[in-house]
Amino acid sequence: MSFTNFLETEILDHVFAGAAYTAPSTLYLGLFTAAPGEAGGGTELSGSGYVRKPIAFTTSGDTTSNNAAVEFPTATGSWGTVTHVGVFDASTSGNLMVYATLSASKAVASGDVFRVPSGDLDITLN
Numbered sequence: 001m002s003f004t005n006f007l008e009t010e011i012l013d014h015v016f017a018g019a020a021y022t023a024p025s026t027l028y029l030g031l032f033t034a035a036p037g038e039a040g041g042g043t044e045l046s047g048s049g050y051v052r053k054p055i056a057f058t059t060s061g062d063t064t065s066n067n068a069a070v071e072f073p074t075a076t077g078s079w080g081t082v083t084h085v086g087v088f089d090a091s092t093s094g095n096l097m098v099y100a101t102l103s104a105s106k107a108v109a110s111g112d113v114f115r116v117p118s119g120d121l122d123i124t125l126n
């Protein structure tokens with residue numbers, strides 16, 4: 001996963017300039033049908049039962065991974081083809097912090113449930 005400009009600035013300000021940074025109490029996983037980038041953007045899903053879902057991580061060494069499965073609500077209409085994921089600091093609006101391209105895109109039709117197994121999202125610093 002790649003860090004966004006927002007998170008890069010927060011980390012640099014905190015570590016090297018002594019600026020306070022308070023980590024969000026809850027992180028949220030979002031799904032995209034078009035690629036976000038370092039400045040954010042992309043096309044996040046909306047409607048048809050879609051909502052961002054809380055996600056938690058466990059860190060070991062230089063990698064942090066989701067420590068539980070994440071299951072989105074049943075789609076009440078087509079969500080299109082999910083190509084990217086992102087971690088946000090809020091359930092709506094907020095800041096995109098990291099993003100990644102899925103290893104395999106997934107078309108989500110009405111009645112489908114999109115799941116991310118435990119340990120499938122890795123964020124690495126090296």
